[in-house]
Each structure stands twice: as C-alpha cells, then as structure tokens.
Amino acid sequence: MKAKKSFGQHFLVNEHIAEQIAEGFTKVTENANVLEIGPGKGVLTKYLNKKNTHLKVVEADQDMVHYLIKNQIVPNEDIIFLDFLKLNLSKVFDNEEFYLIGNYPYNISSQILIKMINSRELVPEMVGMFQKEVADRVVAPPGSKTYGVISVLVQAYYEGVTIIDVPPHNFSPPPRVNSSVIRLVRKEKYELPCDERLFRNVVKTSFNGRRKMLRNTLKPLFKQSDILEDVFFTQRPEQLSVSDFVDITIKLSNINNNNSEI
Numbered sequence: 001m002k003a004k005k006s007f008g009q010h011f012l013v014n015e016h017i018a019e020q021i022a023e024g025f026t027k028v029t030e031n032a033n034v035l036e037i038g039p040g041k042g043v044l045t046k047y048l049n050k051k052n053t054h055l056k057v058v059e060a061d062q063d064m065v066h067y068l069i070k071n072q073i074v075p076n077e078d079i080i081f082l083d084f085l086k087l088n089l090s091k092v093f094d095n096e097e098f099y100l101i102g103n104y105p106y107n108i109s110s111q112i113l114i115k116m117i118n119s120r121e122l123v124p125e126m127v128g129m130f131q132k133e134v135a136d137r138v139v140a141p142p143g144s145k146t147y148g149v150i151s152v153l154v155q156a157y158y159e160g161v162t163i164i165d166v167p168p169h170n171f172s173p174p175p176r177v178n179s180s181v182i183r184l185v186r187k188e189k190y191e192l193p194c195d196e197r198l199f200r201n202v203v204k205t206s207f208n209g210r211r212k213m214l215r216n217t218l219k220p221l222f223k224q225s226d227i228l229e230d231v232f233f234t235q236r237p238e239q240l241s242v243s244d245f246v247d248i249t250i251k252l253s254n255i256n257n258n259n260s261e262i
Contacts, residue, residue, distance in 0.1 A: 012043050012103050012129070014170040017181075022047035024127035024163050024183050025099055033093040037084050037102035037112065037128075040064055042073035044103060049073075053099075056092060058084050085111055089119040097122055103129040106175070110134060113154055116184075120157050126184040127163070135162060135180035147238045148210070152203045156192060156242045158184040194249040202249050206237035214240075218248070225255050 012018055021044055028034065030052045039045045039057040041064065048055050058080040059065050065081050068074045080087065085108060092098060100123050104112055109130050116123050130138070133146075139160035140146040154160060163181040168174035192199055202221065209217035215233035222228050240248075 010103075010106075010171040010173060010175045011040050012166075012170060013172050014166075015043065017164065017166055017170055018043045019047045020164055021101070021103070021127060021129065021181055022051065024181060025101070025125055026183070026185060027125055028053060028099050033096055033098035035092055035098050035100055037100065038105055039068060039074065040103070042068055042071070044101070045073050048101070054093070056080060058082055058087055058092075060084070084108075085115060089115070089122055095122075097124055099124065100126040101128060106131045106134070106177075110150060113138065113150065117153060117157055120186060120190055124186045126158070127181065129166065129179055129181050131175075132165060132178040132180040135182045138184075139182055142241050143239060145238075149204055149207045152240075152242055152245055153200065154184065156199070156246075157190045158186050160184045192246055192249075194246050195253055198253060199245060199249040202252065203237075203245050206240070206245070206248075210237060212236065214248075221252055222255065227251060227255065 028051065032053045034048060034051075034053045034055045036045060036048060036055065036057045039059055040061075045055070045057060045068070055074070056078045057068070057074050059068070060081070060083045062081065065079055068079060069076050080092070100116060109128075112128075116126060134150070137146045137148055137150050138154050139162055140148070140151045161183050163183055166179040166181065168176070168178065171179075202218070205221060206214060206217050213234050213236060215228040217237070218228060218233065227233075
C-alpha cells in the first residue's frame with residue numbers, strides 16, 4: 001500500500017513515536033470521545049485502541065478505509081469515509097465534546113486548525129503531527145520570528161506546547177521537511193470579549209505588513225480616527241499579544257459604533 005501524493009500521505013513507521021502521540025493527551029479518560037484524522041494504515045490507531053476510548057476515524061482515501069477494515073484495525077461503523085474539511089463536527093458524536101488527534105496531511109494542516117477553532121466548543125484538546133515549520137508558528141510566543149496570524153488565532157483559544165520533533169526518516173516515504181507533534185489545550189475562558197470576525201480581520205490586516213508599524217497597516221480599518229497617532233501603534237504586529245489584538249478590536253468596534261450613531 002503506497003502513499004499517495006494527492007492525499008499528502010507520509011506514513012509514520014516509528015512505532016515508538018506513534019505510542020508517544022497516543023499518550024500525548026493530558027485530559028482523556030476512559031470512554032472519552034476521540035476522533036483521529038487520516039489514520040492511513042493505522043500505526044497510531046493501534047495505540048489509541050488500547051486506551052478504551054470511544055474512537056472514530058475520518059479517512060478520505062478509500063484504499064485506506066479498505067485496509068483498516070480488512071486488517072480489523074477499526075470497525076466499519078467507526079470509520080467516516082470523508083474529507084475532514086467537509087465533515088460536520090457536531091454530528092460526529094451527537095454534539096458531544098471529543099478529542100482530536102492525528103498525523104495530519106501537511107497540505108491541509110492549517111485548514112484543520114481553523115476548522116477546530118471554529119468548533120472549539122466541541123474540542124477541548126488536540127494532539128497532532130504537523131510540518132515543523134507550521135508547528136513552530138502555532139506555538140510561537142510574541143516577539144519571535146515565527147509568530148504570525150496562525151499563532152494569534154490558535155492562541156486566542158488554546159494553550160500550545162511541542163511534545164516531540166520528528167525527523168524525516170521516521171516516515172515512508174520520508175517527507176522533505178522535519179515534523180513536530182504539538183498539543184493544544186483549550187483555555188478555560190475560550191470566548192473572546194470582542195467581535196470575533198472583526199478580531200480575525202484585525203489580526204490578518206496587521207500581519208499583511210509584518211515589517212510595518214501598526215499605524216500604517218491598520219489605517220484602512222481605522223478610518224476617520226486619530227487613534228493611530230498613539231505611540232502604541234508604532235509597534236509591529238509580531239510584538240503584540242493576543243490580549244493586545246483583543247484591545248485593538250474593542251477600540252475599533254467602539255469607533256465604528258460611535259460613527260454609526262452620528
């Protein structure tokens with residue numbers, strides 16, 4: 001069973017790392033709901049099966065689905081034959097919370113994170129294998145070179161940490177990049193005190209000019225306002241924390257509301 005480029009497949013062959021990933025959760029208890037993305041040939045699935053959780057897998061490759069059933073790795077009724085990005089997450093466990101895990105296809109890993117964020121009320125914790133460059137960006141602190149849009153959007157709702165780095169030789173075929181496994185644990189207060197759509201717009205607009213001062217990049221949003229003259233807006237976006245972006249969003253909302261009342 002060969003990996004397919006169209007699915008971004010690189011099969012993990014190091015059993016020890018697979019076991020470490022399966023043990024990566026901090027809060028999973030017996031009978032908890034767990035969803036694995038892209039199980040492939042089931043190297044990670046085998047260790048998840050030992051945890052006595054309610055495990056389901058979502059797999060878009062029909063050949064892999066047949067392999068999992070034929071080798072009795074996952075029962076047919078627990079396999080969702082679908083592209084994860086098209087999956088309605090509220091229906092997987094009848095609107096119950098579940099834990100997300102997987103060796104994620106690198107070509108859609110950022111989209112997986114955004115989908116998780118959009119359904120964060122259902123996902124208290126995630127463990128996953130990413131391209132190291134992406135993983136580093138997700139957990140990067142403010143002020144670092146890798147801190148960016150995905151860092152802020154994920155860290156607004158989750159606390160992240162790197163569990164292990166994984167070199168290419170642990171896969172078949174070996175990818176051309178290094179990989180990392182990260183864990184994301186949902187914050188206790190995971191709703192933002194601001195308009196979340198506007199928050200995302202502020203974050204993305206700020207990083208459109210990563211090397212520019214905020215007063216320049218945010219000018220299109222803060223029309224007819226002199227607030228950008230504040231010294232705060234002489235900073236660059238990578239210097240700002242999630243709380244800073246929330247504060248900017250609240251200020252922008254207040255200005256928009258005041259302007260609409262005039």
